[in-house]
Every structure is written in C-alpha cells, then in structure tokens.
C-alpha cells in the first residue's frame with residue numbers, strides 16, 4: 171500500500187491549485203451575488219485542459235483517470251463550489267456518452283465536450299421524482315425511425331448553458347426502472363426548451379433550470395445505449411458523480427478550515443489570539459481529521475474506478491461522509507469567525523450555503539445511507 175500520489179498527480183494538483191487561486195477563488199463572491207455562470211472562467215478552464223482529465227486521447231482527453239478527476243474537483247472547490255459543480259455536472263453527462271455511446275455519437279459529441287468548448291447537462295430528476303428516480307414520468311414514444319419526447323425535467327445543472335443534454339425518459343411505462351432509456355438532445359432541437367431558472371440558496375455561480383420536452387422529435391440514433399438501459403446508465407454515471415461530489419466536499423471543507431485557522435491566529439480575545447484557546451483548537455482538530463478521512467474515502471472510490479472495480483458503495487460512502495464533513499467544517503468555521511462568520515463580508519456563510527447541496531444532489535444522504543446499509547447487510551446475510 172502506497173499513500174503517495176504519483177509525480178504527475180502532484181504536479182496536476184499544483185497546476186489546478188494555482189489556476190484556482192488566480193482565476194477562480196477571487197471571483198467566487200461575485201458569482202454568488204450575480205447568480206450566473208462565469209463564462210470567462212469556463213473558457214479559461216477549457217484552455218487549461220481541465221475538462222479533458224478523465225477521457226482518452228482518442229477524443230482529445232488527457233487520459234489521467236478518475237483520481238486526477240477527483241483531485242481536479244477538490245482543488246476547484248477549494249476556490250469555488252459553483253465552478254466545481256459545473257464541471258461535475260458536465261462530466262456526469264459526458265461520461266455516459268464516452269462509456270455507452272456509439273462510435274458515431276462519440277465522434278460527433280466528445281471532442282467539443284472533452285475540450286470544454288461546449289457544456290453538457292445530465293437530466294434525470296423531474297418535479298415529481300428525485301430520489302425515486304424510477305418514478306419519472308417523461309416519455310419517449312417510437313414513431314418509425316424517430317422517438318417523440320414529452321415531459322419536464324427539474325433541477326438540471328448547466329441547464330440553458332449546455333449545448334448537449336443527456337435526458338432519461340420512460341420508453342416503456344410498464345417496466346419501472348427497466349423502462350427508462352437515455353437520449354442525447356441538442357440545444358435548439360424543436361420541441362426542446364429551457365424552463366424556469368432556479369434562484370438557489372448556494373452554488374449560485376452554477377446554473378440550474380427546468381427542461382421542457384414538448385413533442386421533441388429525435389432520430390433513433392440519439393439513444394445512448396440500448397432501449398431500457400437508461401437507469402443502469404444513470405447509476406453508472408452517478409457512481410462517478412458521487413465520488414466527484416465527495417471531492418467537492420473535501421475542497422469546500424479544506425477552504426473553510428484554512429480560513430478559520432487563519433482567522434483564529436489573528437483574532438484577539440482574552441489577551442491573546444483565539445488560536446490559544448483549547449475549544450478553538452479542538453474545532454480545528456475535528457475539521458482536519460474529518461477532511462483527511464473524507465479525502466481518503468474519495469481517493470479510494472476514484473482509485474477503485476481506475477482499477478475497473480465496482481465502487482458504488484465506496485462512492486456513496488465518500489459522498490455522504492464528505493458532505494457531513496463539509497457541513498460541519500462550515501458550521502464550526504462560522505462559529506470561529508463569530509459575528510463576522512454570519513456576515514456576507516466573509517466567505518464562510520457562502521460556503522455553508524454551498525455545502526448544503528452536497529447532502530441533497532446526486533443522491534440525498536438518507537438515500538445513500540440506505541445504499542450503504544443494505545449493501546453492507548447483504549454481505550453478512
């Protein structure tokens with residue numbers, strides 16, 4: 171067992187850290203207030219090769235793997251959870267085309283998605299079905315060489331900003347999860363439109379919208395994978411997504427801890443810095459232990475994926491644990507900042523609003539605890 175990262179990974183971490191410190195972090199507050207996607211940063215990420223990390227060279231990728239992808243998200247989240255979320259959602263939609271797409275689909279879509287020239291979005295959730303994803307009611311009905319899609323998708327990250335949408339709908343309403351299929355829908359396709367933009371609590375530098383399908387007619391070649399394979403495709407994509415959301419938690423918690431520690435060293439109370447008070451030292455200690463444990467869970471899940479092994483349970487554990495760690499670090503970080511922590515003049519309240527998403531999106535913590543619990547109990551049946 172070797173806990174060291176390779177030189178390539180350490181170098182990549184340094185590259186993304188510098189990029190984040192120079193190009194991302196200074197704009198996080200502004201993004202939060204603007205409630206909009208920072209296109210200039212997205213373009214710079216594309217130029218820096220950040221989008222291309224987990225994909226093979228054949229499609230313009232860097233072929234650096236999932237561990238490098240997790241480190242990328244962690245480092246971006248250290249400067250902005252919003253920017254990290256935009257990339258996470260982009261990969262969530264791009265990866266299924268990469269893994270399940272036909273050669274024709276890969277050649278058509280991957281070069282622009284792998285480079286980050288175009289953004290992608292992954293649409294499973296609906297107004298009436300989130301955790302219970304098999305309960306979606308949007309449909310696709312076959313019409314010769316075409317499919318006609320109808321329905322509404324809710325809470326879609328990169329909605330409106332993306333050019334390419336991976337959308338899961340029911341192709342057979344009688345078959346539950348096995349009746350779901352996945353389609354690629356391009357922005358501008360007749361019958362496909364962007365609905366309401368969400369005015370979110372956090373991660374406001376990422377865009378989230380409804381998507382509307384109104385007799386949207388797609389050629390049969392738009393289907394990704396086989397008919398009825400959509401739920402499986404979504405679950406495979408979400409394993410990777412959950413490891414990445416875990417990485418967002420690590421980056422957010424790290425940033426909260428660093429800011430709280432610097433503040434504690436400067437702020438004076440009772441004749442000395444807060445840092446001299448044991449209660450404050452314990453808070454920092456708990457943050458650091460949580461962050462380190464979460465980081466190893468995330469890296470392990472990503473490493474398993476790179477080894478081609480099953481990692482659904484490990485990805486769920488990484489996400490749930492890192493989300494808890496991030497929420498605690500932000501809450502305790504605010505506590506160390508005292509009244510200043512409660513002010514928008516300081517970043518901690520924004521981090522707390524951002525971190526809350528980690529307990530909800532891509533599998534809420536309650537639902538993932540069910541996944542972890544049932545999977546563990548089966549091992550001892």
Ligand SMILES: Cc1cc2nc3c(=O)[nH]c(=O)nc-3n(C[C@H](O)[C@H](O)[C@H](O)COP(=O)(O)OP(=O)(O)OC[C@H]3O[C@@H](n4cnc5c(N)ncnc54)[C@H](O)[C@@H]3O)c2cc1C
Nearest residue numbers: 292293294295299300301325326327531532533534536537
């Ligand atoms: C900012 C943001 C971005 C998002 N981006 C995307 C995206 O890009 N694509 C996409 O498809 N979706 C996206 N989502 C949707 C997200 O995945 C869902 O919100 C999430 O899966 C939860 O579904 P829900 O909101 O319908 O909550 P519900 O399923 O209604 O759950 C409500 C509460 O009940 C709990 N609960 C539900 N069932 C159980 C159970 N059996 N046992 C115990 N507790 C339970 C849940 O944990 C939750 O706390 C996004 C959401 C947000 C907030």
